[in-house]
Amino acid sequence: MPSTTTIIIGGGVIGLSTAYHLARKHFGRIIVLEKGPVGDGSSSRAAGIITGLLWSKTGVLARKLSLARYRELSDELPGYRFHDVGCLNLFDPADWPEREALLPLYDRLGAPYEILSAAEIRKRWPELTPVDEIIGLFDPLGGYSEPEEYVPALAAKCRELGVEIREQTQVNGFLTRNGAIAGVDTASGIVEGDAVICTVHTWMLQLMETLDRPLPMKAFVHQRYVTAPLPAPLHIPAVNANPQGGYIRPALGNRVLAGGETAWREEFRTPSLDFRMTELAVPPAVGAALTTNMTPLLPILAQTGWESEKVGLIAFSLDGEPILGPVQGLPGLYLGCAFHSGGFAYNPAAGFLLAEYVTSGQTSLDVMAFSPNRFAPGPTAEYLAATVIQADAVRRRH
Template identity: 60%
Template sequence: MSRRAVIVGGGVTGLSTAYHLARKSYGSVTVVEKGRVGDGASSRAAGIITGLLWSETGIRARKISLTRFRELSGELDGYRFQDVGCLNLFDAASWPERERLLPLYDRLGVEYTVMDQAEMAATWPDLALSGELVGLFDPLGGYSEPDHYLPALADGCRALGVEIRKGCMVSDFIVDGGRMAGVVADGRRIEADAVVSTVHVWTLKVLETIGLQLPLKSFVHQRYVTAPLPAPVRIPAVNANPYGGYLRPHYGQRLLAGIENPEAPEFRVPGRTFLMSTITPPPGLDEAAR
């Protein structure tokens, strides 16, 4: 009998899990999603990736990821990895800590270029930088557009025989002899040999039905997209570490920017039916941004 896998959550992690299981001929694969595909954080993500991380494990994992994104550009119709590179910015206080990692990058064969302010200005005239900054450029980095990647990945799953059930909420898990044996979704049992939970901020609410409590906290992240600009902005993806933000081109001749507030309070998901679309920006934010 063919093996059966159920993936709970139809975001990028769930779809990617399903796609690669099906690609490796795991057996029957079903994705169960309470809303639309990518309706959570996946459709709101910046999608920026760099291989210049802080640990050997992370660096090796990112090398695999960067290779796969380029391969997926040829496997998935409608998707292309935006290989514009990734510029990681540091100020005088934060650069020494990252500089100490350069020997690790060298040992693992990771490509990078250290750039000063003048070199960055000459390479990307559209990128206006102030202050004394050091740039660590990853030529293999870049980004994915969620609006393109998610539907392409979902179509790729279906082409491999994956069943995607939308508008189907998991209410319970089936446990048999101390092991996970499936889920109950919309009142129906779906038995499986493997169950994978990929529900992001809903994790605590979904897993509490089987008594699991993981050390997780959620925070609201601010991400903005500009109106179309008169001309394309030719810059790489930018991780502006000193400012707690990032910036990248966005399709439609726009820019995408995000910022994190280290003082942001924890956001507690009220229940499994919670939708991210119900989160609204603070009053007056539009005017303040102008």
């Protein structure tokens, strides 16, 4: 066992997954520093939907890895099960050609799919009622995870494997020695480490500011709702309902989970390292608009109402792809952030790849397209200076 210490900042799904993969490799001492309780950020608020049918080669390959790992994790994590109901991606005729152009990529990379007409969708899942012109792209390997099952199960497995998870421990800056990252600074003192992996989601900008390393990232408030129980279980896949600007899936206890975009919403600037997502709120009109949008697709929603709401943040990089890997010029520092609205889906692969970077300096999958070093200073500064609404940020769903 190497005598190295690896520090992971952030106890969301990206940080926990990284810790888990390092621990599986028996890679010395592994410490997760989390400023709240584990899962305090977006991870406990996510819808947990995953599809493998993304828009780039790197994305599709990383999701293949995630989908395979999720199935293994169902066996490895007591209390967790991947809900392999498939994922149905819906398109209206205007948006379909852009997605249709990606089918050869899916064929080449072995990502399975089925193209379904609205009539076929209605026949296969009678509770769904898309209008005639809708086109469905069904991902038979997709599905969802329940954050309330997955996050505690993953944290428990990390602890069982020897990971030290220190909650209520906020990192305020980095320790550098001879130009390399040598640890972090917390309220209770310095923690030294050979490698530091920063997975703090929208707090990343504040933390990277302490190193004078801006990242072109924008965050937006995002919310999802769960209904009161229905009389019987719902038999539908996870649905990325692009024409409705949202998504729906079955949820625990015969419930339905749904969320949606608020395209008009201005970006959210994380005010400080102390900020917690419990401070976020959305107007009641947002939930009402979601009901109006989604009921024509899933009429059973008219028989129930929203029982609970969770509000969090999603984060986009300048080009819409995740940021993952080592930071040039700062040996020992690795980042994992800007996973758009798909960080839950990415986490098994992201943790695996970050662990590979730390343990061997390279990854088994080419993820240069996700490199933190791909952004030039000029466009980064320009992007950060502008205020954008969500409709003008690169939009990616799950």
